[in-house]
Amino acid sequence: MTIQFYDARRRRKAPFEPLHPGEARLYTCGPTVYKDAHIGNLRTYIFEDLLRRTLKFFGLKVVQVMNLTDIDDKTIRQSHASGVALKTLTAPIIERFFRDLKLLNIERAEIYPAATDHIPEIIALIERLLAKGYAYQAENNVYFSVERFPEYGQLSGMNLQALARGVRIDADEYEDKENFRDFALWKGWTQEDGDVAWDSPFGRGRPGWHIECSAMSMKYLGEEFDIHTGGVDNIFPHHENEIAQSVAATGKSFVRYWLHSAHLLVNGEKMSKSLGNQWTLSDLLERGLSPRAIRYLLLSGHYRQQLNFTFEAVQAAGAALQRLDTLHQAASTAEGDGPARDSVRRIIETARNKFSAALADDLNISEALAALFDLVAEAHRIRREMPLNRAEGFALQNFWHYVDRVIGALITDEVEIPTEIEQLVHNRMRLRTDRKYAEADAIRQELAGKGYQIDDTNQGSVIIWAKGRKLVNIPH
RNA sequence: GGCGGCGUAGCCAAGCGGCUAAGGCGGAGGUCUGCAAAACCUCUAUUCAGCGGUUCAAUUCCGCUCGCCGCCUCCA
Numbered sequence: 045m046t047i048q049f050y051d052a053r054r055r056r057k058a059p060f061e062p063l064h065p066g067e068a069r070l071y072t073c074g075p076t077v078y079k080d081a082h083i084g085n086l087r088t089y090i091f092e093d094l095l096r097r098t099l100k101f102f103g104l105k106v107v108q109v110m111n112l113t114d115i116d117d118k119t120i121r122q123s124h125a126s127g128v129a130l131k132t133l134t135a136p137i138i139e140r141f142f143r144d145l146k147l148l149n150i151e152r153a154e155i156y157p158a159a160t161d162h163i164p165e166i167i168a169l170i171e172r173l174l175a176k177g178y179a180y181q182a183e184n185n186v187y188f189s190v191e192r193f194p195e196y197g198q199l200s201g202m203n204l205q206a207l208a209r210g211v212r213i214d215a216d217e218y219e220d221k222e223n224f225r226d227f228a229l230w231k232g233w234t235q236e237d238g239d240v241a242w243d244s245p246f247g248r249g250r251p252g253w254h255i256e257c258s259a260m261s262m263k264y265l266g267e268e269f270d271i272h273t274g275g276v277d278n279i280f281p282h283h284e285n286e287i288a289q290s291v292a293a294t295g296k297s298f299v300r301y302w303l304h305s306a307h308l309l310v311n312g313e314k315m316s317k318s319l320g321n322q323w324t325l326s327d328l329l330e331r332g333l334s335p336r337a338i339r340y341l342l343l344s345g346h347y348r349q350q351l352n353f354t355f356e357a358v359q360a361a362g363a364a365l366q367r368l369d370t371l372h373q374a375a376s377t378a379e380g381d382g383p384a385r386d387s388v389r390r391i392i393e394t395a396r397n398k399f400s401a402a403l404a405d406d407l408n409i410s411e412a413l414a415a416l417f418d419l420v421a422e423a424h425r426i427r428r429e430m431p432l433n434r435a436e437g438f439a440l441q442n443f444w445h446y447v448d449r450v451i452g453a454l455i456t457d458e459v460e461i462p463t464e465i466e467q468l469v470h471n472r473m474r475l476r477t478d479r480k481y482a483e484a485d486a487i488r489q490e491l492a493g494k495g496y497q498i499d500d501t502n503q504g505s506v507i508i509w510a511k512g513r514k515l516v517n518i519p520h
Numbered sequence: 521g522g523c524g525g526c527g528u529a530g531c532c533a534a535g536c537g538g539c540u541a542a543g544g545c546g547g548a549g550g551u552c553u554g555c556a557a558a559a560c561c562u563c564u565a566u567u568c569a570g571c572g573g574u575u576c577a578a579u580u581c582c583g584c585u586c587g588c589c590g591c592c593u594c595c596a
Contacts, residue, residue, distance in 0.1 A: 425561085
């Protein structure tokens with residue numbers, strides 16, 4: 045199947061042709077580790093996870109690099125202000141970042157390089173740019189000269205003339221630049237940097253913002269690689285500058301496909317500090333939202349479309365998952381011998397085809413999910429005529445595992461029910477069979493007191509819930 | 521001011537030249553059920569922000585208007 049992605053530079057969808065056949069190399073913009081990720085950051089990471097999982101789904105070997113930006117104005121300022129070493133400041137934030145990824149079932153990238161560990165590579169790249177004449181030193185700073193790079197602005201569609209108009213310039217900060225659009229590759233040490241500084245041929249200082257990504261991506265993925273992603277806000281200036289410095293240094297095209305995720309809105313509004321809606325995952329979990337439903341919600345909208353995050357939407361996502369769970373439950377408790385019916389085989393095949401075709405078309409997850417729900421409806425229709433047999437249940441479960449390689453929210457870990465609880469459930473089942481309803485209800489009360497909700501189904505089985513999460517379906 | 525995106529049912533959201541405009545949530549009926557719940561079934565947009573144009577044919581292409589949003593030096 046031909047995968048196609050919307051490439052931001054060409055502004056159209058283009059068939060994905062990896063540079064190295066059978067392998068996709070991607071650089072996904074990761075967190076700046078000065079504070080915990082908010083839900084908008086996480087949306088981008090989920091998009092990148094979807095991309096990665098989809099590439100693997102289509103049989104490609106994936107090498108994903110996600111940078112941890114630990115040198116920037118904010119990390120340095122905080123480090124200096126609190127008198128804490130940079131690494132000491134960022135370590136716990138990085139730890140919580142990985143915890144969030146785990147909670148949202150985001151797959152780990154192959155490499156998580158930190159800027160602070162790549163100073164030599166950064167310096168080498170800057171030297172290359174100086175040698176080729178694309179960069180110049182002024183005082184203790186090294187700048188990239190955008191005027192010497194004629195293709196500048198291709199990605200963002202901005203040209204230097206347009207950029208020159210209507211923008212205020214902080215004259216103090218940029219007075220040593222030849223052109224105010226020039227950006228720093230190396231920043232000479234200033235008082236505010238505290239002890240965040242490295243020696244270099246250009247003097248003591250620290251890297252600029254964009255250069256780390258060029259240095260680290262080239263180190264791990266090669267001077268030219270397949271995919272680079274990030275939030276739309278990175279298009280300009282970050283990615284534009286990355287292209288400029290990378291292409292200028294190597295003469296190669298750098299990145300073949302640029303993919304950007306649209307921003308998340310919260311209750312229809314842009315997230316901002318002043319609105320207090322920059323929720324972290326922890327904030328949401330404290331309010332009782334399930335990470336699984338959050339993942340589903342963040343995943344379910346197309347990545348190039350703004351997504352409005354509301355509690356109601358998380359609720360709706362949870363309900364949608366439940367509909368998918370119900371069929372999975374039915375499949376896993378199916379009984380009876382014999383071969384799978386053709387009708388069951390057929391609906392699975394149809395869903396399989398639609399699912400992968402949708403994903404191959406620029407990660408059209410909404411359409412892919414629709415294929416799943418169509419399957420659910422069809423399966424129930426078939427099930428009503430005659431319950432699923434074991435072969436059919438197995439086929440459906442298989443398919444669930446197959447699509448969950450991409451969705452990452454369908455198959456949940458089996459939860460152990462304490463024997464004591466299971467015993468009570470079975471006792472109650474017997475009492476119900478004996479029509480001793482008062483005693484059965486008493487046990488249900490007792491279980492509710494222990495945090496387990498019991499739902500009877502019309503097949504005689506029961507479903508156990510705890511903390512709003514479906515735990516198990518115990519067959520009669 | 522420059523560059524770009526979006527406006528599809530109560531809400532979310534696909535489709536982007538031609539079969540009855542996917543799917544989810546919610547809602548309304550129904551089936552099942554000791555109860556409670558869950559689950560399942562059916563229904564829920566004569567129409568795609570508005571107005572023009574191109575075309576045999578437009579939600580899909582073009583233009584204008586209205587509304588919302590993003591970027592324009594360190595915000596994913």
